[in-house]
Amino acid sequence: MKILFINKFLDKHTIYRTPLGILYLSAALKKAGHQVFICEPKREILAKKIKEIAPDIVAYSLRTGFHRYYLDLNRELKKRFQFLSVFGGPHATFFPEMIKEDGVDAVGLGECESSLVDLANRLERKKNYLETKNFWFKTDAGIVKNPLEKLEPDLDKILFPDRALLDSFKEVRLSRIHNLITSRGCPYNCSYCFNRQLKQMYPGEKYVRRRSVDNVIGEVKQIAEKYNLERVHFEDDTFNIDKDWLSEFAAKYPKIPFKCNIRGNLADEETARLLKKANCISVTFAIEAGNDRIRNKILQRNMTKEQIINCAWLLKKYRIRFITENILANPTSALSDDIETLDLNLICQPDYPTVSLLQPYPKTEIFKIALANNQFEKEDIDKIESFFKNSALKIPNKEERVNLQRLFAIVVAFPFLRRFIYFLIHRKRLTLFYGLLYSIWRPYCLVTKIMPHRLTPKEIFWLARRYLTD
Ligand code: SF4
Structure with missing residues (x-):
């Protein structure tokens, strides 16, 4: 076939x-x-x-x-x-x-x-x-x-991804960054994530699974033999879920600089030390909301502000760069809650904060919360826009919050702007201009701060071409 x-x-x-x-x-x-x-x-x-x-x-x-x-x-x-x-x-x-x-x-x-x-x-x-x-x-x-097939409990039995499929694309073949995943499934139940529903589809099965360290390293070595591997990006939802695994990984991994995603509540001194030992150069961890009620009751993150600040402090101490993830315009929230999220980021001082506007997808818990609070403007999933563009909810100060989303990362990079934030976000006619600033600042930070590597003239040409043609 x-x-x-x-x-x-x-x-x-x-x-x-x-x-x-x-x-x-x-x-x-x-x-x-x-x-x-x-x-x-x-x-x-x-x-x-x-x-x-x-x-x-x-x-x-x-x-x-x-x-x-x-x-x-x-x-x-x-x-x-x-x-x-x-x-x-x-x-x-x-x-x-x-x-x-x-x-x-x-x-x-x-x-x-x-x-x-x-x-x-x-x-x-x-x-x-x-x-x-x-x-x-x-x-x-x-x-x-038809019924669902049982999940494969042993991920080591699954073949390595067929990277050769993309070999005819020179931008891929010559890329110096390659993505891997070491696990499937996540034990948490955040209200805005499909993970909870996915877990419910497989009752009684081993849902959270991880490859052995040797299997992962086998794949890393295979990539390094064939491609120019300078950076690895681990796509797991929570790379620090198991400290024993991380300890074995830190001892055996061939020290190619890497990026991964971690949960702030699981980050302690030992985790940060092991990540550093393995040559982790940057991580992403989710703050999502500065306000405790929004973060834990609405988004169901199950994480304290102290754990978040401690995670940021440890990453600074071990000189690991980090991105935070944040969600604005949550159901039942006010503009002041989003400003609280900005303030928590100003305390944590990430290298870059990713900021989205909540898009409550049907069938998620947060969708039910938004529905119960009569906050929908669009219930049709076909009309849901990118979560970096707009909110699908009826929320107070919507335009100001869209402006805040565009300016958030710039204010975190230049904290003196915080005192002007209300003035800036109320300038509704500047939304397009703020959008332009955002679309320049974001890729600049991602390339220079998060997976820092000098772009070759070819890569600059490819990026420029994509910007002009996408
Ligand atoms: S930790 Fe991440 S992957 Fe897991 S449920 Fe929460 S949002 Fe989803």
């Missing part, structure tokens, strides 16, 4: 974003003898590619907020070409009812490495593919819903 993935992985901020989920699927499919291709969703290139390879399956990995773009694209392609369209990823997992959309043939839920192989095998052998686990199918007789 020929499987074509359509995915946007070249990115104007990071040069490219490794689509690890697709690369894991590709490794499993290739091992089973199938041919796998990938293409960016640019219509003219895509049409040529589909004519050239005539794929049996066209597959998409969707995130909520970007799903409508791919559904529209797929509908156009289905009018011109013959293939089975398969949708997976977080959006398909939480909204499998998207199967009813025009042009959608199959939707895969959860982790699909072995079930997608099973689907391709059944199609190739002309067996009844409508019984493939994890998948919903649209048929003339209605929707067929």
